[in-house]
Structure formats: C-alpha cells, structure tokens
Amino acid sequence: MEVYRIHMGKAKCAVDLGDGSERGEYVDQDYILAKMGRPHRSISLMYCYYPLDEGWPGRASVVHASPDVSFAWDYPYDDYFTYKGGLGGNTDGEPFNYMREIRQHGQDVSLTLTIDPHVSDEHLAAIGEDLKSFGRVFLRINHEATGNWFSFNKRCTYQEVADFFVRASRIIKEHAPNVQTIICIGGIEDLSKEEMEKEAEFAQTIPAADIWSVDKYMALHWGWPYDVAEHGGTTHSRGTVADTYEKTKRSFERFRYLNGGVEKPMTMAEFNADGDVTGPYEQADMVKEFCDTLEREQADWFSAFTFYQFRDRGRLGLEIEDPNNANVGITQPVLDTYKEIIQRDWFRPQITRQAGEVQLPVTLRWSNSEDAEGLEIPLHFEKNPTFCELTFTEESNLMLELNGKWFYKAPKTKTVDLMAAFFEKPLQGEADLTLKIFAPPATGENDLSVKDGLYHCDTVLHELPQIRIRFAPVEA
Structure with missing residues (x-):
C-alpha cells in the first residue's frame, strides 16, 4: 500500500463557527461535523468572568432573574455562561470540557471572554495558566468594546476598557504564549469618516493585539427576545452587503495605519444576517453575496470570519432551536448555502503532498x-x-x-x-x-x-x- 506524508496549511480565508452563546447552547462536535461535512479552523465559545460580583459564578439571568429586564444585556453582569477557571477555579467544567472536544476533532478554540476590568493581575495570570495546554487559542477579550451594552462598558470608561485590554493581553500571554489575543471594536462604522469610533482611546490596542476584528451583522434584531421585529421598528437594522464589505476593509486599512503600516490578520469574529429581519431566504442570499465578494475581490487582506452561530434560539443560526426540545435543531436555508461556501477552494485549508513514500x-x-x-x-x-x-x-x-x-x-x-x-x-x-x-x-x-x-x-x-x-x- 502506498502511503505519503501530507501537510495541512491555511485557507485563503479561514472559516470558524460559533457554538453556544447567550442565545444558544453548545452542540457537540460529532453532530456538527456530520452535518457540515468538514471541520472548521476554530470553534467559537462565549463566556464571561466577573468573579468579584455578587451571585458569581451563577449565570446572570438565573441568579439575577427579574421581570423588569427588557434587554438581553440588562443584568448586573453579562449573561453568557460563566468561565469556571481563573483564580480559585478549575479546568474540570466549562468551557474546558468543550475546548477538549473541539481540539480532539481537529479544530482550534476561539474563546470570547468578557472580563470585569477591575480584576487583579493574579486573576489574569490564572486565566493564562488555564489556557496553556490547549495549543493555539484565539482569545477575544471584551469584544465590541466601543459599544455601550456590555457590563464592562457600563462600569468603566472607554479609556479604562482599552487600558485593560492591553494589560490583560500582556499578562495572559506572559503565562500562555500559545494564546493569540483579538481586539474587537467597531472600526469604521461611518464611511464618510476617516477615523474609527473611539480611536483616541483604542489606538493602543491595535499593536497590543495579535489579531484585529470587527463584528458585522448585515441585518440584526437586537431587541430579541423581548420584542418582535416589524417594519418601522426601532430595535433592528438592515444594511447592505456592499457597505458591510467596505466598512470591514476600511477598518483593516485604519488598523494598519495605526500599527505603523504593518499588517496583522484581519477577521470578522461574528458574521451573519439576522433572519428575524430578512427572513430565511434573504438571510442565505446575503451570506452568499458577501462570501462571493470575498472570492471575487480576491480579498487577501481578510484572513477569516466566524459564522454566528450553529444553533440559535432566535434566527441567527444555521439551525434554529426547536422550541419544544432544546436538543433538536431545525435546519435553515442558510445551512446549505454555508455548507456550499465552505467547500470552495478559497475557504478550504490547503493540503499538499510531501516528497517520498x-x-x-x-x-x-x-x-x-x-x-x-x-x-x-x-x-x-x-x-x-x-x-x-x-x-x-x-x-x-x-x-x-x-x-x-x-x-x-x-x-x-x-x-x-x-x-x-x-x-x-x-x-x-x-x-x-x-x-x-x-x-x-x-x-x-x-x-x-x-x-x-x-x-x-x-x-x-x-x-x-x-x-x-x-x-x-x-x-x-
């Protein structure tokens, strides 16, 4: 039997997949692999770390349940599943059990972690120690940091949030050099402006991070699940594929400028069009059009995107969660569209044969x-x-x-x-x-x-x- 050595390298544009967040539970990798037909570069997990808060480590929507809550981020701390590691924690439970499964299945881990900026250096060092044994880890700290909805923004100024990113990135990587940190901010949100939002505060984060990112939803219903998106409503929006592409490219160019002309990997750490706004068919159309644009433009400045997410309780998933059974997903049209996209050469890792048997x-x-x-x-x-x-x-x-x-x-x-x-x-x-x-x-x-x-x-x-x-x- 002939046997040859091969090497798996980068795709021209890597694809990552969100798996669990405030809007959906983690789905095991065997199911996702069988459904999608191929592994992803990484699987994205979303957690929070507010160890100084009352009620920790309980999930915010459970320990601070209230009939007065009318927005997904109205709780005292962010309503993600809670990070069980850190100072005084351990790596037996979440997210580490999922991280192990992800890596067993030939994928890296992208970990989004919202962190109380008031935690000590010892807390950050402990997070680094937690992550040391997991190979390459993409760590997105306090994402969408130029927004105003997450708890870290509500308890700190933008300057303090930016300062914290630099501190956290430095300390965690001192303890876990295998970690690559991601800065995720709004970037260029208005095409008539040259500077990005909150540029004065966040310019320092651009050289401090290993990877740059913006989150882009071509349509989004941020009022979910507390209202229904209807025409003329104020809790949703819809843009165009062309504007989304241009804002992302302009953001990369501005990041590069702020980094002295030196490029770093540019990603979109959350990407989709919300079916709550577009319906299921145009959701699939918009995702396809954006990926067609990446391929047509040969966008070699853009290294990866993360589709948000695999299974969702709203309409942001390749599957939506069956309201009668959380363990059952209902396939959406965008799943077949996305499945076709990730089999294209532009989005597949390059596998090459080495010389000799x-x-x-x-x-x-x-x-x-x-x-x-x-x-x-x-x-x-x-x-x-x-x-x-x-x-x-x-x-x-x-x-x-x-x-x-x-x-x-x-x-x-x-x-x-x-x-x-x-x-x-x-x-x-x-x-x-x-x-x-x-x-x-x-x-x-x-x-x-x-x-x-x-x-x-x-x-x-x-x-x-x-x-x-x-x-x-x-x-x-």
Whole structure:
C-alpha cells in the first residue's frame, strides 16, 4: 500500500463557527461535523468572568432573574455562561470540557471572554495558566468594546476598557504564549469618516493585539427576545452587503495605519444576517453575496470570519432551536448555502503532498488546524462503492477525509463507515481518490512536559487501518 506524508496549511480565508452563546447552547462536535461535512479552523465559545460580583459564578439571568429586564444585556453582569477557571477555579467544567472536544476533532478554540476590568493581575495570570495546554487559542477579550451594552462598558470608561485590554493581553500571554489575543471594536462604522469610533482611546490596542476584528451583522434584531421585529421598528437594522464589505476593509486599512503600516490578520469574529429581519431566504442570499465578494475581490487582506452561530434560539443560526426540545435543531436555508461556501477552494485549508513514500511507524505532528502533518493513501474505485469502511487496531485519535467528506475516529472506536462520503457526491464511474489521515491531540490537550509541548502534539502511528471497499451487495 502506498502511503505519503501530507501537510495541512491555511485557507485563503479561514472559516470558524460559533457554538453556544447567550442565545444558544453548545452542540457537540460529532453532530456538527456530520452535518457540515468538514471541520472548521476554530470553534467559537462565549463566556464571561466577573468573579468579584455578587451571585458569581451563577449565570446572570438565573441568579439575577427579574421581570423588569427588557434587554438581553440588562443584568448586573453579562449573561453568557460563566468561565469556571481563573483564580480559585478549575479546568474540570466549562468551557474546558468543550475546548477538549473541539481540539480532539481537529479544530482550534476561539474563546470570547468578557472580563470585569477591575480584576487583579493574579486573576489574569490564572486565566493564562488555564489556557496553556490547549495549543493555539484565539482569545477575544471584551469584544465590541466601543459599544455601550456590555457590563464592562457600563462600569468603566472607554479609556479604562482599552487600558485593560492591553494589560490583560500582556499578562495572559506572559503565562500562555500559545494564546493569540483579538481586539474587537467597531472600526469604521461611518464611511464618510476617516477615523474609527473611539480611536483616541483604542489606538493602543491595535499593536497590543495579535489579531484585529470587527463584528458585522448585515441585518440584526437586537431587541430579541423581548420584542418582535416589524417594519418601522426601532430595535433592528438592515444594511447592505456592499457597505458591510467596505466598512470591514476600511477598518483593516485604519488598523494598519495605526500599527505603523504593518499588517496583522484581519477577521470578522461574528458574521451573519439576522433572519428575524430578512427572513430565511434573504438571510442565505446575503451570506452568499458577501462570501462571493470575498472570492471575487480576491480579498487577501481578510484572513477569516466566524459564522454566528450553529444553533440559535432566535434566527441567527444555521439551525434554529426547536422550541419544544432544546436538543433538536431545525435546519435553515442558510445551512446549505454555508455548507456550499465552505467547500470552495478559497475557504478550504490547503493540503499538499510531501516528497517520498512513508514507512511505518510514523510520527505525525499536530501544531494547529493550519499547520498539521498527515498521511495520504491513494485508493482506486471501480465505480461508486456499496461498502467503504476502515477497521483500526490502534487506539488513535484521528480525523479522516475522503471525497471531500471528513470523519472523526475516537481512540476507542474500531470501525469507521465512510459511505457518507458518497451520499451527496456519488462517483459517476471509475475514480482515483485519496484517504487523508490527521492526528489531533487525543485528550484535547497538549503534553506540557515534552519539548515544544506548548505548541505541538506528536502522535506515533504504528499501523494503518484495514480498508474494505466493495462494489456490490453482500448477497444479490
């Protein structure tokens, strides 16, 4: 059997996916992978850290429940799920259990964390220690910081919020150099202006961050769930795809100017059009038009976007939550649109074959979802198969790809049925395909006791799976 070494690198534009927030619960990665057909660069989680507040660590809408609340952010602290780590906390529960699962499935973690700016340096150091073993982590601290709705903005001036970002970014990265911090502000919100909103206060955050970001909803109903968006209402808005693209590009150019002309990765950490405003069909149309624009314009200044989100209790999800059963999602038209987009070359990671065949045993290094070593096995198909499956003897943690469809193999799993690779893309005749194998961290964490463990995870494969391909039923 021929076996070659391959490398997975960056997409021209990476795609990340939100999974859980104040508007929806976390959905497990096996379900999302089966639904979407491929992993994402990262999965975005949203949490808050207000350890000095009364009621902490309870969720704000539970411990401060009140009939007087008429806005999603009216609670004493932000109504995200609460970060259970930090000073005096531990990494047994949320979000760390989800972070492990995300990394086991070959994806990085994007962690949005709203933090009380009054916490001590010791609190920030503890957060850094929490994140050390999770490889590359994208950490978005106090996002949408030029707004006025989050608790950190209500209890501090904009200058204090900006100062805190610089302090938090520095201290957390001192303890966890694997973390890349994201500054997320309004950027250019008025195309007639050259400067961004609150530029004097937030200019210092641009060089302090590793990644720049703006959140852009081409349509949004911020009054949800306390009112219904209707024509002429005041709690929703709708823009155009062209304006959204131009504001994002102008924001990047302004960030670059404020960083002395030096570029950093530019992302959109939350992106969608709210179906509460557009309805389900034009929501899908707007998402497609924006992504078509990125591709048509060859927007190499734009490195990634995060679709907000997978499952939503309102109409901001690829699925909306079944009101009768929170564990059930109802697929929206935008899911099929998005699924098509993320299979385009512009949005897929680049996988390249290395020279020479591989002899077993072989060590595969996983650095992150944009820098991973894998194996490629050429397979010949006479026609569309009736059976296609892998049987494993090693307890390895693997991500597998065949015919554009990705699969996960947990350490204890013995057999993986690959026929789903042909349900949506059946072979029309004889074909040569390749089975690709990658080995993300089996526990979801890196081993910090080994050399370079902060950044890398190595897995030794001693055996390849047995491959069973048949082109007819067992019995006619």
